[in-house]
Amino acid sequence: MDLNTAAFLLGAFLCSVGGTEIEGYSRTEGAWILSLNKRMYSVSNLAECADKCNTETLFTCRTFMYDENDRECWTAAANSKTENIMRRGNTVLYEKNEYLLECANGIGTDYRGTKSRTKSEKVCQRWDASYPHRPNFTPQSHPRADLDSNFCRNPDGDKGGPWCYTTDSQKRWEHCNVPSCSGECMVCNGEDYKGTISTTENGVTCQRWDSQKTHNHDYHPSSLPQKYLEENYCRNPDGDPRPWCFTTSPSKRWDYCSIPRCTAEPSTIVPEVDCVTGEGVAYRGTIAVTESGKMCQSWSAQMPHKHNQSPENYPCKGLDNNYCRNPNNERMPWCYTTDPGKRWEYCNVPRCGVARIQDDPVIPPNEEDCYEGNGVSYRGLTSETSSGKKCQRWSSMTPHRHNKTPEAYPNADLRGNLCRNPDGDKAPWCFTTNPAVRWEYCNVKRCSVRPSEISSPQPHIASIAIQTPPEKDCKIGNGETYRGPTSVTANGVTCQAWSAQTPHSHMSFTPETHPTKGLEGNSCRNPDNDVSGPWCYTTDRDRIWEHCQIPDCVEMKCGTPVIKPKRCFSRLVGGCVSNPHSWPWQISLRTSIGKHICGGTLIYPQWVLSAAHCFESSKRPSAYKVFLGIHTEQGNEPSKQERRLEKIVMGPNRADIALLKLESPAIINDNVQPACLPEKDYIVSSTAECFVTGWGETQGTGGDGVLKEEGFPVIENKVCNLPDYLNGRVQNNEMCAGYIEGGSDSCQGDSGGPLVCYEQNKFLVQGVTSWGLGCANAMKPGVYARVSKFMDWIDTTIKAN
Known part of the structure; x- marks a missing residue:
């Protein structure tokens, strides 16, 4: 569909x-x-x-x-x-x-879609044409039948459904391939199935997609709107061989559904033979060699690698011979290899129109992540809009079709879903992953800030520049001096620019009328000394203005580092070297003599989260100490804070998680700050932006001895437990993250450290680095203790101690 x-x-x-x-x-x-x-x-x-x-x-x-x-x-x-x-x-x-509907209700007399081929793939003749067939039904004779162009219609109530005259002189007319809207059959592997079957092939009732009981999962209807995860109906949101659902049985997390195949042929695609666009789903060329030169294994073979990506399971994906294909919506075409030591690799298929663009390369980060002018040259890492929506990939056509592709704009650096300005708009922007909002400007600020305004001169006294407080995202008093970056109201509505007059026309508070009030951009301000704090005009036409939720500066904040992280996605073991102190909750767990053994996460001034297996040698608090506020593994910076442990509390039911109580609270400053904790039982979306940090093994990729970072996609437990991946080893209180093709991972020495995810303009610790099968191996992502599953234990432990 x-x-x-x-x-x-x-x-x-x-x-x-x-x-x-x-x-x-x-x-x-x-x-x-x-x-x-x-x-x-x-x-x-x-x-x-x-x-x-x-x-x-x-x-x-x-x-x-x-x-x-x-x-x-x-x-x-x-x-x-x-x-x-x-x-x-x-x-x-x-x-x-x-x-817009491309299916027929009943016999399809009200069908108004754009199908224009018959069941035998003959092209339809235009209804207003008289060649090769003189029609009995025309736009003039049947004006209400919408006989437009050459689209299939049913003007005479034919019981066989929509039809058309054909362009084949030997075949006057034929029925069309228009599926039934009832949807109780599937084509291909059922990715487009939208029916109402809600029991598995073993007769178990399906769990609702918007529910986290009986089973927690990552398939949220709100984050995957294009997958139609309605009620508890069987669906195929992840490209499995056929539709499935989570079950209401505690003993069976998920199961396939029994959906019959439709008798009609699946819709055809326009094959790409010599090159690819987007993710290359339509590629039907004959390249059969991977990027590293390995020969591809035949899709119908199970040697040397067993798999379920077979022509039988994926009948519409062109799995002929051993040619490179993309049956499961990967980044680009790939194949299983004939090398027993390398299960699969991507293929080097050229992109149409330009030399191949690597979609997720190592990007030299702009530490300031700001833009000059109108941002045409912006090459930062922001992938979020001003209202917090995640950006759609430039090479993707869902949920929004567009022509701003890497092929059409080869010099615009349209890689991944990063904010860019390919068409010379006034600022960097992106298409959003929200089907209802096509595009928005991005959450990126200008590099150059307008100079402070000069106060009115007094007699015989030189003009004095008014100093504004530094851009801390907190307020003093009622926030009259607040100059922070928040530009969203307390109800989550994006602020209107103070200089704009739409959607709300006003002349009371503009940069011209109040030049000393910081009314540049659309950030929250308090130009009229409102006792309730900063506010702004909103971009919602029904709400003229609203207050903003700006915390007091005396309040301890979590998950908002003063020094901005690089947020690196490098696909290298150990990732990129971090900006010093940009992950201020990262701690180093050390032996009593100062040797680094594990990482950890500061979650309160006196409490640290780490992994239970870090304490296998000894559970005595006196055997360990913690370094905070450091960037180098050596830990000799002036910013270092050193604390002994007062208590070690191991996780419940032998889970690989532990709480450490420091002998005295850490001093919270720019270099030491806690990460935020998630809500109980929260399941991180596979679209979330998550990062692992640590001083662990880099396997020769460089940066040894300094804190490194790496961005990872989260992998749903259903996928992670497949035989090709970790084969059922991942527990419900654990989570997976990593690249399925390998190349980047947490490793030895990173254990106990944080997996943090960026949500609602702050970082939440969602995982504790636990275990893995090797480092950075394909199909073997890292496994992390799922912090949201331990929130009751964390709260109870801290309150009791």
Whole structure:
């Protein structure tokens, strides 16, 4: 199913969460569609614009666009299935759901999709054409049947469903390959199955996708909206051989569902033979050699590597011979190798139009992570929008189709999902992973800050520059002097720029009227000395202004380092050398004579989280000490704080986690700060941005003796426990993280250290480095104690001691 069908099925959801709901339409913010048949109206409100589309007479209106600022309304004959969607600020695109639906209800008399091939793959003849067949049904004779272009329709109520005249002179007409909307059958491996079967093949009832009972999992409907994880229906969100679900049985975490195969053939793709676009899912070329020169194993063979990526399990993925393919939506085409010592590798398939672009290279980090001018040259690592939404990958077409690809903009450095400015907009931006919001500007500040304004001169006294406090994200008193970066209200709404007059027009507080109040950008400020603290105008048209949630500076903060981390994704064992003191919760656990043995995480001034196996040699507190505030393993910096241990508390049920109580609390400063703790039973999303830090073994990659960092994707336990991975070894109170192709991992000496994930503008410790099968091996990610599963134990232990 393509994005446009997805838009229909999510229509009600998108309208309700993204803004004003218009019945029968799907809503996309910041979007515009090109159409030769369009008409502009001046209207008073959104409802009036929708009415213009519903009563349009010049053409069949499938879409309307509404500009709130100018009260402009455009009706159009095209939609996202027939034309490209463009970026356009302040405009909302509404598409009629009936024209997005690519399945038939009943016999399909109301089908208005864009299928234009018959079951035997013959191209349909246009309804208004008279060659090669003179039609009995035309747009003029049946104006209500929507006989547009050469799309399949059912104007005569044929019991066989939608049909068309063909362009084959020997075959006048034929039924089309339009699936039933009931969805109780699957094509390919069922990734597009949207039916309502909710029991496994063994008769067990499925668990709801939005529930964490009976089994915790990472497949959140909110974070995977394009996967349609509704109710407790069987789905295939991860590219398995067929649909499955978590079960309501405590003894069976998940199981496959019994979904029959559809009789209709699956929809065809346009094959890419000589090169690839995006992730290369459509590649059907004949390259059969990996990046390192290894010959590929045949997909139908089980030697030397056993696997389930077979032509039988994945009938639509082109698994012919031993050619490189991408059946499971990896980064690029790959194959199993004929080398028994190397299970699989990516293939060196060229990208269409340009020399191959490495999608996840080692990026020299910009330590300031800020942009100059309009940010066209920005090459930082931010991948989050100003409102906290995660960016969509530039090479991906879901949830938003676009033309801002690495191939189309080879000089724009469109790698991964990093914020960029390929089209010369006013600041770096990205498409978002939220289907309802097409794009937003990114959470990146300008490198150059406007100089402080000069106070009004007094007689015979030179003008004095007003000094503002440093940009700490906390306030003193009511926050009149607050100059921090927060630009979101207490309710999570993005702030409107103080210099902007949309969506809310105001002249009371602007950089010109209050030049000394720090009203540059859209950060929260208190220009009128409000007793309740900093506030801002909002980007929500229904809320003119709101207060911001700025903590007091005296309050101890967690998870917000003063020195910004590099947030490195290098795919190297040991990762990148960290900015000194950018991970201020990292501690070094040492023997009593000062030898580093493990890492740990400061979670309160007097408490550290580490791994139980770090204390196998001795459980006496006097045998250990902790260094805080250091960057080098040698630990001789002036910032070092040294503490003896008062108590060691081992985790419950022999879990590999431990709490350490320091003899005296750490002094919280710029170099020493606790990480935040997660909510109880919270499951980290596979899309989360997570990092491991430590002084562990680097296996010759450099940076020995200094703190290193590495960004990892989290791998759902269902995947991690597959036979190809860790084969059922991972427990419910553990989690996996790493690259499935290997190349980067936590290693010896990192044990007990933090796995932190960046969420809501702070770092939360989600894992404690525990174990792994070797270091950085393919299909063998690192395993971490899942901190959220131990929150009751952490709270009880600290309160009791």
